[in-house]
Amino acid sequence: QSVLTQPPSVSAAPGQKVTISCSGSSPNIGNNYVSWYQQLPGTAPKLLIYDNNKRPSGIPDRFSGSKSGTSATLGITGLQTGDEADYYCGTWDSSLSARVFGGGTKLTVL
Amino acid sequence: EVQLVESGGGLVQPGGSLRLSCAASGFTFSTQDMNWVRQAPGKGLEWVSYISGSSGTKIYADSVKGRFTISRDNAKNSLYLQMNSLRDEDTAVYYCARDGVGATDFDYWGQGTLVTVSS
Numbered sequence: 001q002s003v004l005t006q007p008p009s010v011s012a013a014p015g016q017k018v019t020i021s022c023s024g025s026s027p028n029i030g031n032n033y034v035s036w037y038q039q040l041p042g043t044a045p046k047l048l049i050y051d052n053n054k055r056p057s058g059i060p061d062r063f064s065g066s067k068s069g070t071s072a073t074l075g076i077t078g079l080q081t082g083d084e085a086d087y088y089c090g091t092w093d094s095s096l097s098a099r100v101f102g103g104g105t106k107l108t109v110l
Numbered sequence: 111e112v113q114l115v116e117s118g119g120g121l122v123q124p125g126g127s128l129r130l131s132c133a134a135s136g137f138t139f140s141t142q143d144m145n146w147v148r149q150a151p152g153k154g155l156e157w158v159s160y161i162s163g164s165s166g167t168k169i170y171a172d173s174v175k176g177r178f179t180i181s182r183d184n185a186k187n188s189l190y191l192q193m194n195s196l197r198d199e200d201t202a203v204y205y206c207a208r209d210g211v212g213a214t215d216f217d218y219w220g221q222g223t224l225v226t227v228s229s
Binding site: 045091092100 | 154155
């Protein structure tokens with residue numbers, strides 16, 4: 001299983017807000033920055049959030065990130081059908097000396 | 111425009127070898143740290159290996175340590191992954207990914223190349 005724990009799936013209606021959690025521990029989220037990725041079906045992952053809460057150029061402000069202690073959260077507001085994808089959190093694990101990911105969360109926009 | 115294009119995937123028997131390549135363009139390749147990340151069919155992302163811009167630092171996931179070797183040729187703007195002693199569990203889409211401006215992110219990814227290990 002993954003070092004970081006995400007819910008397997010979340011769902012919400014168009015226009016609503018959803019949050020995706022990512023739980024870790026001291027060697028990873030507790031002491032390192034978190035990034036978030038969106039993977040649309042059949043495509044490569046795309047960076048959504050880096051350094052816990054920063055958005056790369058071109059990422060709409062509907063996407064937000066936060067971190068508290070050993071957990072991080074991705075928020076998506078104004079949900080669109082085009083947001084249906086798998087979402088992954090990632091960070092560095094100082095104990096493993098490795099980059100680690102969560103198991104991924106499938107977002108369904110009902 | 112940043113582009114990363116992987117190649118070299120295919121079908122290989124258990125115990126065999128394969129060399130993946132990633133051609134980079136649209137940025138100064140020699141100054142950017144690079145990675146390989148893989149995704150088994152229907153599964154999540156797994157980081158495989160990291161190499162610094164100068165090739166001075168290389169890091170591997172425990173699952174591939176001693177079997178895979180990451181390298182780069184800055185003159186050719188290319189990243190490589192030599193995979194030896196391949197196992198069934200190495201079957202995956204392999205992505206090359208550039209280290210981002212943040213502390214732990216990958217800001218650009220290639221489209222991936224599929225490696226299938228099967229007899």
